[in-house]
Amino acid sequence: MTTYFPVFLELSGRAVLIVGGGPVAWEKVESLKSTGAEITILSPTISLQIQGEVDAGRLVWIEKAFEPADVIPYFMIVAATDDPATNAEVFQTGNALNRLTNSVDDPENCNFIMSAIVRQGPMQVAVSSSGCSPALAQQIRNRISDDLLTPEVGRLGEFLGQWRPAVKSSLGSYKHRQGFWARVLASDVPALLNINETEAGEAMTRGLRWAEEHPECLLCGRHELGFDCGETT
Numbered sequence: 001m002t003t004y005f006p007v008f009l010e011l012s013g014r015a016v017l018i019v020g021g022g023p024v025a026w027e028k029v030e031s032l033k034s035t036g037a038e039i040t041i042l043s044p045t046i047s048l049q050i051q052g053e054v055d056a057g058r059l060v061w062i063e064k065a066f067e068p069a070d071v072i073p074y075f076m077i078v079a080a081t082d083d084p085a086t087n088a089e090v091f092q093t094g095n096a097l098n099r100l101t102n103s104v105d106d107p108e109n110c111n112f113i114m115s116a117i118v119r120q121g122p123m124q125v126a127v128s129s130s131g132c133s134p135a136l137a138q139q140i141r142n143r144i145s146d147d148l149l150t151p152e153v154g155r156l157g158e159f160l161g162q163w164r165p166a167v168k169s170s171l172g173s174y175k176h177r178q179g180f181w182a183r184v185l186a187s188d189v190p191a192l193l194n195i196n197e198t199e200a201g202e203a204m205t206r207g208l209r210w211a212e213e214h215p216e217c218l219l220c221g222r223h224e225l226g227f228d229c230g231e232t233t
């Protein structure tokens, strides 16, 4: 079994090529469009949905059958035609040029594979079965989406992200910031945020002021925001 390495790609403004214009190509457009990638569809025919995006100026359509030189300008290439030989050729050309290349449903002809994704604000979980069972990856994703990655978690991620620059500039070392964030997550801030964002903000302000005044307490064994462990620096 292949051990795949998970990463989160910055695709904003990057050129992505999808070869093929049917329902499967459309699925790829749907999962890529929120990334800000500049998507081109290369195919002699396209579905009505894809045509709609082309008409709205959100997609570029190159109306032709695939030829190897087509891959050159692209950072990422996805082969989604109904012809396995074409999909394999797309992979071989893209891979030879060290492009990220995926051929749908054809793990032998991929240098990366797609995952089952759930997004909530800045939080994102991508599940893979390494090609063993996409259906299981999908089921696990649905369980995570139903039980764990709730809209509240998405809002918490966004809220903590807003505090990150202030925490970075106020607390002197990585260890102190690590201790601070562990205490914030164990505190009532996450629950408070669901009730009243202003109060959650006030609790963060108090917590950060305490942390600035008691940096030594961020390194002690007790994981409570505002707990004065009595040690002095």
Ligand SMILES: C[C@@]1(CC(=O)O)c2cc3[nH]c(cc4nc(cc5[nH]c(cc(n2)[C@H]1CCC(=O)O)[C@@](C)(CC(=O)O)[C@@H]5CCC(=O)O)C(CC(=O)O)=C4CCC(=O)O)c(CCC(=O)O)c3CC(=O)O
Residues within 6 Å of the ligand: 031, 102, 103, 104, 105, 106, 107, 110, 112, 113, 114, 115, 116, 117, 127, 128, 129, 130, 131, 132, 133, 134, 135, 136, 137, 138
């Ligand atoms: C290797 C990989 C390469 C790649 O495509 O990147 C690949 C390969 C294959 N898929 C097949 C089948 C199915 N794929 C799905 C669904 C998804 N497949 C996805 C990814 C991947 N599929 C990569 C591995 C990911 C991993 O293992 O975790 C998902 C997660 C993401 C996406 O496609 O974007 C997306 C869910 C998206 C979502 O819900 O969000 C379903 C379920 C359904 O359709 O309802 C079925 C039927 C049930 C089943 O077979 O499990 C077959 C057999 C074809 C046949 O039997 O004819 C092969 C080929 C083979 O196994 O040889």
Ligand SMILES: NC(=O)C1=CN([C@@H]2O[C@H](COP(=O)(O)OP(=O)(O)OC[C@H]3O[C@@H](n4cnc5c(N)ncnc54)[C@H](O)[C@@H]3O)[C@@H](O)[C@H]2O)C=CC1
Residues within 6 Å of the ligand: 019, 020, 021, 022, 023, 024, 025, 042, 043, 044, 045, 046, 047, 064, 065, 066, 080, 081, 082, 083, 086, 104, 105
């Ligand atoms: N339809 C489905 O639900 C699923 C399909 N798949 C796989 O994905 C493949 C594609 O599926 P669909 O989008 O439904 O197929 P489709 O037959 O609706 O569309 C195929 C597209 O590829 C284009 N194409 C064909 N040869 C080409 C070439 N040489 N160069 C550029 N474009 C070319 C066609 O013009 C068409 O737009 C299937 O063959 C299958 O292997 C996998 C899972 C589900």
